Amino acid sequence: MDGRVKVVGQVECVDGASLTYAEFVDRFMAPNRPVVLTGLTASWRACEDWTLPGPGDRRRPDLSFFARNFPSPLVQVADCSSREFTDQKRLEMSMQEFIDHWVGDAHGGSSAGDRESSLLYLKDWHFVKEYPDYVAYTTPTFFVDDWLNMYLDSHPIHRDSDIANHKNEINCSDYRFVYMGEKGTWTPLHADVFRSYSWSANICGRKQWLFLPPSQSHRVFDRYMRSSVYNLNDDVSEKLFPEFNKTEWLECIQEQNEIIFVPSGWYHQVHNLWNLLYEDYKVAKEYIEDIRDICDDFEGLCQRNLAANTGMNFYDFFIFIVRFALANVIELYHVQQPEVATFSTETAHHFVYNLKSIRNVASKMLTTEAFTTENLRSISEDNRNAFSNVKQILEEESFRRLLVILSKWKVKRLHPFVAIGLFNSSMQKMSLRM
Numbered sequence: 046m047d048g049r050v051k052v053v054g055q056v057e058c059v060d061g062a063s064l065t066y067a068e069f070v071d072r073f074m075a076p077n078r079p080v081v082l083t084g085l086t087a088s089w090r091a092c093e094d095w096t097l098p099g100p101g102d103r104r105r106p107d108l109s110f111f112a113r114n115f116p117s118p119l120v121q122v123a124d125c126s127s128r129e130f131t132d133q134k135r136l137e138m139s140m141q142e143f144i145d146h147w148v149g150d151a152h153g154g155s156s157a158g159d160r161e162s163s164l165l166y167l168k169d170w171h172f173v174k175e176y177p178d179y180v181a182y183t184t185p186t187f188f189v190d191d192w193l194n195m196y197l198d199s200h201p202i203h204r205d206s207d208i209a210n211h212k213n214e215i216n217c218s219d220y221r222f223v224y225m226g227e228k229g230t231w232t233p234l235h236a237d238v239f240r241s242y243s244w245s246a247n248i249c250g251r252k253q254w255l256f257l258p259p260s261q262s263h264r265v266f267d268r269y270m271r272s273s274v275y276n277l278n279d280d281v282s283e284k285l286f287p288e289f290n291k292t293e294w295l296e297c298i299q300e301q302n303e304i305i306f307v308p309s310g311w312y313h314q315v316h317n318l319w320n321l322l323y324e325d326y327k328v329a330k331e332y333i334e335d336i337r338d339i340c341d342d343f344e345g346l347c348q349r350n351l352a353a354n355t356g357m358n359f360y361d362f363f364i365f366i367v368r369f370a371l372a373n374v375i376e377l378y379h380v381q382q383p384e385v386a387t388f389s390t391e392t393a394h395h396f397v398y399n400l401k402s403i404r405n406v407a408s409k410m411l412t413t414e415a416f417t418t419e420n421l422r423s424i425s426e427d428n429r430n431a432f433s434n435v436k437q438i439l440e441e442e443s444f445r446r447l448l449v450i451l452s453k454w455k456v457k458r459l460h461p462f463v464a465i466g467l468f469n470s471s472m473q474k475m476s477l478r479m
């Protein structure tokens with residue numbers, strides 16, 4: 046990062062194969078710290094199929110394998126040299142076009158100048174959704190209890206049609222991505238959607254990650270907390286971002302076959318969902334506090350702004366946890382039935398921990414202004430039914446799918462802190478990079 050960023054430490058690297066679930070939770074998930082995990086990808090089909098031998102023990106991407114086996118007609122590609130609002134400009138092309146571009150670059154098909162202006166990075170490819178029969182990887186035990194993915198597999202996030210229509214990308218309910226890009230491609234500074242945690246496996250190549258602890262995230266914002274630094278490689282203006290020069294970063298070089306755990310709230314980077322959502326809510330509220338008196342539906346406006354900024358508002362989150370609680374109650378009931386051959390005390394305890402955790406969060410939420418009787422009167426009928434009409438929830442097809450997904454989940458090594466899953470619903474990502 047050309048010395049522009051003050052790196053104060055390296056991300057810890059641990060052998061994931063000999064780490065227990067309880068240790069992972071104690072050392073990384075609960076304290077919300079990033080870690081690089083090795084030794085977990087040996088049996089993955091992606092490592093075998095997607096790469097070819099390279100120099101030494103390095104592998105290189107087998108691009109023709111992708112062209113032959115995954116000829117997706119339309120993939121999303123970021124043009125790393127053009128900014129569009131807070132992200133890179135996105136283009137759409139076929140997998141073959143993307144590969145042709147990459148191969149063209151590798152063979153010096155463009156001049157240095159052109160090359161700079163045409164670095165393309167395939168991002169957010171919903172590979173698992175598109176090729177469900179091809180099992181590219183096995184989710185490590187540490188990340189199997191993935192509430193958000195389980196929920197989003199069967200539910201859209203917004204029920205309010207005004208938000209849903211404006212935020213189509215959020216309704217795309219799958220967060221299992223593949224990334225592919227040549228040397229020099231990059232992802233701007235950000236915290237993950239929904240302020241969730243995520244994990245990302247590097248199938249081949251090397252990646253540099255820079256992490257900012259959540260306690261410092263305000264420092265990458267301007268003084269009005271409206272926009273954040275886009276590129277750490279730029280000269281960050283002290284005038285616009287007066288606190289930026291106080292930031293202290295952790296760095297990590299992720300090698301092939303290593304998995305990185307990106308905790309909640311770290312830029313890039315993160316906290317637990319509740320806290321962050323709550324912090325974002327307070328910021329959204331403070332921001333418009335001066336128009337409270339002239340606003341018909343002040344809380345509604347706060348919630349709309351919250352959804353626009355984080356992808357989720359309090360009602361979406363409440364609907365999520367209510368459904369998750371119900372699903373846990375039902376599964377708890379099932380695992381305790383004598384005829385269930387796979388009865389497991391550990392699994393039952395796990396559902397109980399989940400429920401306790403949901404109760405704590407829900408009780409906190411209910412004390413906020415969003416849930417006063419008056420404000421609840423003005424929320425949409427859809428939202429209200431979505432958390433209050435249990436009979437309706439039980440009859441929903443999407444809820445049944447959630448139950449099926451949850452019923453497949455089995456505790457391997459239980460630890461009380463597993464309840465942290467509520468705060469840290471994860472996204473799964475895999476990346477392939479040269």
Ligand SMILES: O=C(O)CCC(=O)C(=O)O
Nearest residue numbers: 224231232237245474476
């Ligand atoms: O691999 C990358 O380029 C970025 C991945 C990322 O930002 C993420 O997983 O949130």
